[in-house]
Amino acid sequence: MDCIFCKIVAGEIPADIRYEDEELIAFPDINPIAPIHLLIIPKKHIPSLIELPETEVSLVGKMAGAANKLAERENIAESGYRVVINCGEQGGQGVFHLHMHLLGGRQLSHDMG
Ligand code: 5GP
Numbered sequence: 001m002d003c004i005f006c007k008i009v010a011g012e013i014p015a016d017i018r019y020e021d022e023e024l025i026a027f028p029d030i031n032p033i034a035p036i037h038l039l040i041i042p043k044k045h046i047p048s049l050i051e052l053p054e055t056e057v058s059l060v061g062k063m064a065g066a067a068n069k070l071a072e073r074e075n076i077a078e079s080g081y082r083v084v085i086n087c088g089e090q091g092g093q094g095v096f097h098l099h100m101h102l103l104g105g106r107q108l109s110h111d112m113g
């Protein structure tokens with residue numbers, strides 16, 4: 001399958017893996033928009049949030065748990081951070097493998113764009 005994030009999961013494209021468990025990995029965004037900008041993704045290919053089966057919604061909770069751990073590790077837990085999942089065209093999704101952005105390390109705008 002021609003999916004860039006699946007290739008990162010498979011180790012075919014290098015990435016600095018900052019977190020890994022049975023179901024998830026996290027690595028820095030190649031084009032960061034904040035001092036801390038990590039992507040948390042399921043190892044399994046799920047194209048987008050809307051395509052997440054109802055039986056697997058707990059996966060997003062696990063992604064949030066990983067985001068919290070990473071925020072602690074990256075020292076942004078106290079200063080604050082943002083997690084974002086873009087879904088579909090108008091949601092601004094560019095890579096069609098489910099992922100959660102973890103953003104922090106600067107004051108983020110209240111304007112969600
Ligand atoms: P989206 O816009 O789909 O929510 O976010 C996709 C993100 O993936 C973008 O912020 C983009 O910079 C990042 N990205 C795209 N290709 C790669 C890649 O090959 N490696 C990494 N680490 N990030 C990528």
Ligand code: ZN
Binds near residue numbers: 004006045046
């Ligand atoms: Zn994929």
